[in-house]
Amino acid sequence: MLIQQLQHGTKDAVAAMKRSQQKATDSIDHCEQATQALERITKAASLITEMNTQIASSIEEQTAVAHEIQQNMTNIDQAANATRDETERASKASLHLRNLADHQHQLVTVFRVS
Known part of the structure; x- marks a missing residue:
């Protein structure tokens, strides 16, 4: 009976070791599997980082272009204002010359011999 108990205990111990080995x-x-999943996550995070870098670079380029467009619009506005001012001066000078011509015409008509 002692041998049977030892054999039974040994069988139980062997079974427990097999279960432990299977669990291990x-x-x-x-x-x-977790390592592979973490590697996939790391690759995805790296890809996202690269994409963020590209997006940031594109934003910087777009900001520079927008600034250049704004500067060009400011230059165009200044040129248009200068052109308007010069046109107003030319119009006033033309009106002044017309008035002078009218006055001169009146003076010449006074000296006409009838």
């Missing part, structure tokens, strides 16, 4: 194997498999 399962744990290793889970760790490998």
Whole structure:
């Protein structure tokens, strides 16, 4: 009976060791799967970082272009204002010359011999 108890205890111990070995194997498999998942996550995070860098670069370029467009619009506005001012001066000078011509015409008509 003692031998049977020892054999039964040994069988139980062997069974427990096999279960432990299977659990260890399962744990290793889970760790490998987790490692692979973490590698995929790392690659995805790296890709996202690259995309963010490209987006930031594009934003900087667009900001520079927008600033250049704004500067060009300011220059166009200043040129248009200068052109308007010069046109107003030319119009006033033309009106003044017309008035002088009219006055001169009146003076010449006074000296006409009838």
